[in-house]
Amino acid sequence: xxxxxxxxxxxxxxxxxxxxxxxxxxxxxxxxxxxxxxxxxxxxxxxxxxxxxxxxxxxxxxxxxxxxxxxxxxxxxxxxxxxxxxxxxxxxxxxxxxxxxxxxxxxxxxxxxxxxxxxxxxxxxxxxxxxxxxxxxxxxxxxxxxxxxxxxxxxxxxxxxxxxxxxxxxxxxxxxxxxxxxxxxxxxxxxxxxxxxxxxxxxxxxxxxxxxxxxxxxxxxxxxxxxxxxxxxxxxxxxxxxxxxxxxxxxxxxxxxxxxxxxxxxxxxxxxxxxxxxxxxxxxxxxxxxxxxxxxxxxxxxxxxxxxxxxxxxxxxxxxxxxxxxxxxxxxxxxxxxxxxxxxxxxxxxxxxxxxxxxxxxxxxxxxxxxxxxxxxxxxxxxxxxxxxxxxxxxxxxxxxxxxxxxxxxxxxxxxxxxxxxxxxxxxxxxxxxxxxxxxxxxxxxxxxxxxxxxxxxxxxxxxxxxxxxxxxx
Amino acid sequence: xxxxxxxxxxxxxxxxxxxxxxxxxxxxxxxxxxxxxxxxxxxxxxxxxxxxxxxxxxxxxxxxxxxxxxxxxxxxxxxxxxxxxxxxxxxxxxxxxxxxxxxxxxxxxxxxxxxxxxxxxxxxxxxxxxxxxxxxxxxxxxxxxxxxxxxxxxxxxxxxxxxxxxxxxxxxxxxxxxxxxxxxxxxxxxxxxxxxxxxxxxxxxxxxxxxxxxxxxxxxxxxxxxxxxxxxxxxxxxxxxxxxxxxxxxxxxxxxxxxxxxxxxxxxxxxxxxxxxxxxxxxxxxxxxxxxxxxxxxxxxxxxxxxxxxxxxxxxxxxxxxxxxxxxxxxxxxxxxxxxxxxxxxxxxxxxxxxxxxxxxxxxxxxxxxxxxxxxxxxxxxxxxxxxxxxxxxxxxxxxxxxxxxxxxxxxxxxxxxxxxxxxxxxxxxxxxxxxxxxxxxxxxxxxxxxxxxxxxxxxxxxxxxxxxxxxxx
Numbered sequence: 016x017x018x019x020x021x022x023x024x025x026x027x028x029x030x031x032x033x034x035x036x037x038x039x040x041x042x043x044x045x046x047x048x049x050x051x052x053x054x055x056x057x058x059x060x061x062x063x064x065x066x067x068x069x070x071x072x073x074x075x076x077x078x079x080x081x082x083x084x085x086x087x088x089x090x091x092x093x094x095x096x097x098x099x100x101x102x103x104x105x106x107x108x109x110x111x112x113x114x115x116x117x118x119x120x121x122x123x124x125x126x127x128x129x130x131x132x133x134x135x136x137x138x139x140x141x142x143x144x145x146x147x148x149x150x151x152x153x154x155x156x157x158x159x160x161x162x163x164x165x166x167x168x169x170x171x172x173x174x175x176x177x178x179x180x181x182x183x184x185x186x187x188x189x190x191x192x193x194x195x196x197x198x199x200x201x202x203x204x205x206x207x208x209x210x211x212x213x214x215x216x217x218x219x220x221x222x223x224x225x226x227x228x229x230x231x232x233x234x235x236x237x238x239x240x241x242x243x244x245x246x247x248x249x250x251x252x253x254x255x256x257x258x259x260x261x262x263x264x265x266x267x268x269x270x271x272x273x274x275x276x277x278x279x280x281x282x283x284x285x286x287x288x289x290x291x292x293x294x295x296x297x298x299x300x301x302x303x304x305x306x307x308x309x310x311x312x313x314x315x316x317x318x319x320x321x322x323x324x325x326x327x328x329x330x331x332x333x334x335x336x337x338x339x340x341x342x343x344x345x346x347x348x349x350x351x352x353x354x355x356x357x358x359x360x361x362x363x364x365x366x367x368x369x370x371x372x373x374x375x376x377x378x379x380x381x382x383x384x385x386x387x388x389x390x391x392x393x394x395x396x397x398x399x400x401x402x403x404x405x406x407x408x409x410x411x412x413x414x415x416x417x418x419x420x421x422x423x424x425x426x427x428x429x430x431x432x433x434x435x436x437x438x439x440x441x442x443x444x445x446x447x448x449x450x451x452x453x454x455x456x457x458x459x460x461x462x463x464x465x466x467x468x469x470x471x472x473x474x475x476x477x478x479x480x481x482x483x484x485x486x487x488x489x
Numbered sequence: 490x491x492x493x494x495x496x497x498x499x500x501x502x503x504x505x506x507x508x509x510x511x512x513x514x515x516x517x518x519x520x521x522x523x524x525x526x527x528x529x530x531x532x533x534x535x536x537x538x539x540x541x542x543x544x545x546x547x548x549x550x551x552x553x554x555x556x557x558x559x560x561x562x563x564x565x566x567x568x569x570x571x572x573x574x575x576x577x578x579x580x581x582x583x584x585x586x587x588x589x590x591x592x593x594x595x596x597x598x599x600x601x602x603x604x605x606x607x608x609x610x611x612x613x614x615x616x617x618x619x620x621x622x623x624x625x626x627x628x629x630x631x632x633x634x635x636x637x638x639x640x641x642x643x644x645x646x647x648x649x650x651x652x653x654x655x656x657x658x659x660x661x662x663x664x665x666x667x668x669x670x671x672x673x674x675x676x677x678x679x680x681x682x683x684x685x686x687x688x689x690x691x692x693x694x695x696x697x698x699x700x701x702x703x704x705x706x707x708x709x710x711x712x713x714x715x716x717x718x719x720x721x722x723x724x725x726x727x728x729x730x731x732x733x734x735x736x737x738x739x740x741x742x743x744x745x746x747x748x749x750x751x752x753x754x755x756x757x758x759x760x761x762x763x764x765x766x767x768x769x770x771x772x773x774x775x776x777x778x779x780x781x782x783x784x785x786x787x788x789x790x791x792x793x794x795x796x797x798x799x800x801x802x803x804x805x806x807x808x809x810x811x812x813x814x815x816x817x818x819x820x821x822x823x824x825x826x827x828x829x830x831x832x833x834x835x836x837x838x839x840x841x842x843x844x845x846x847x848x849x850x851x852x853x854x855x856x857x858x859x860x861x862x863x864x865x866x867x868x869x870x871x872x873x874x875x876x877x878x879x880x881x882x883x884x885x886x887x888x889x890x891x892x893x894x895x896x897x898x899x900x901x902x903x904x905x906x907x908x909x910x911x912x913x914x915x916x917x918x919x920x921x922x923x924x925x926x927x928x929x930x931x932x933x934x935x936x937x938x939x940x941x942x943x944x945x946x947x948x949x950x951x952x953x954x955x956x957x958x959x960x961x962x963x
Binding site for chain 2: 336348349361442
């Protein structure tokens, strides 16, 4: 079986832990790994790593590969989409890529940021789904509802196909409260959890039947796949492909195919699934203390009940809270009534409208070469911690309005300054005057950490002239 | 009239804004200045700055003087106490200092961290109190209670002395809820607000009558007053004086004198007084928005009611909070049910017990020469922003285990390194190797700001050898 992970989440509902530029699937929300790592880990008993594919966007590609490096994930199994066009196009393109390798492939599609508590049942259910998929069904997993949820779509169970597998009577859009209560009581409605299992050939046929405008471009787009610029080995689209991709409609696979096809099958799946759609969802998937609290980080809590306190290294002291969510991050803090967790999404929209960069950008900004974190700023200086991954290097660049002072605090650096090249070790410093070409690289095998003091009267990330760049950013 | 401000608050109830090492009176809690500055400002219409005295502790002396500099406060009118021995001793010593200058002096005593909304009535009341004090009364201001408060002592009004001034029938310790309700209804009970007006000679006589053990040492202690070491001009006690001071009992003036003396007079004072004793007190003294919220700093609030959100530059987003207090600081955050505000004091005790330095020490640590703030730290480095006041200098020092990299980002510095002296301007850097004598000074008239990167495998404030110090810290 082939696996396709769709990792295109926007990450607004777990703000400030997740941001548009560091979405939920790349964060540790519960468990030991990031949501994405947990998703991969869960699949490995059934799907070998060489059969695993992933679609995400350009911004997350490098960080996504970094997180999957230890699993042996194949970098060229990651396709970086030029923009978000929802699941129909992403799935269609992946089906095309997979069928080119294996015409009989059964592929399973998984969101990157859900939780499955019962891995054993999950694997068994997928195995059952595979046999149905081989009979050319479009198989969906249906989660038995545990509450009258209005935030999910539902699948209505139809006639039995075989033991434990059913036709789908109909797909139901997110219901109102009354209908959700009826569905819960009725017993033959299931949550649509976004996991699908089918032959690549079957889904392509059904795309052709029901989404001809998308289907008709898949060959052309697949022909535009190329290696990403620079020394990261993921795949992306060339200019023609980006144009084609962007011109297609943004449709979900449910809307484009599943609601129309007569080949849809449903397997009820009691697998402890949770979409972890908001901070309040942690209550369902995380162990709580005797007072119903979920607490992590540097926190002192007194007399709190049913509250979620997610700290980091900064001290948080909480007193007498009830049903409250407190989530800290280096540059932004959320305090929210738990019952309002779903509205964090709207809160982030407000932040974006008001121009708060914290709505989209995390304190630590990932770059193809590593990351930087702004630690302090004054009228004429900005202070950053810069981390450069082993073997990586920033572009050869210069700045018109600022000089930079670098001090190595961990690892070793290769610094190009004008026509000279220096090897710098920990506890060594160098100054880069303005208008001087320079490059910072990490030739070692350990992480390089430097403290950078930018000094000037105009300090702006945009004040950069790039002369050479491994990542195609010139 | 002479004024004595008692500025020895411990600052636990306004944590994390106030800390043991940066107490409430030195913070901007409400209004434009710090609590101390507001207190001085309020007195100036009646008490000229040359008649104003202040008692605080050693740790706060320099910062206190800095805050009062713009008022022309006389540095040698500040006495830095070696330890806290409550109000009886502080008042006795101040009375001794003042009577030595003016045997007929009337002195008024004020806490440094209260609010008086009606300054005009306050001044009128003090003027009336002065005439009574001249008749050798110990005058107290009694605040008409507005609620059955159990956190204050009460004064029971006795016979009229003259229009608007009364004997005190008795002093009442903090009552229970039932008694507090009775006092409120009774109408002749007033809150004891800690403002006293008397002749220096009268309070000294009454100390002799009722607190002989304290009184008997006042002359000796006053004889031990000396200029503080270094070029700060406040007063402190020499070694003998410190020993005498510390050996005396810690008694409040209420307990030591007021509850015993028959010369106590009460002036009911409708002056908009508030002790601002907890975060919830802000509700009584600060303007609220239409939803009852008090919000400051970089805050986005949605659907909050009766909540207090005190942010700084870091973004705080709050959603759906009711009766909640959120107070942010660079290194610690408080989130608390407003009704539990009084228990923040206990919360800070817990922090101290558990060894959290944030309970006592603020992110920005005041020093006689300025301040420092830790911005970041790793296994082998600590990053600080250091601010040196004009004309000040750190000690000549060396470190056994760390080197230091300094970059000037504002102002100019004089740096001694081994046998050389350098003048450094903004955008210049210097490295101080370990075991090298060095000194950082600010010879200019502007604030000096440097970024310091300490590097070493043992990074500890205690790793310092001082060779010369203006502030007597060798």
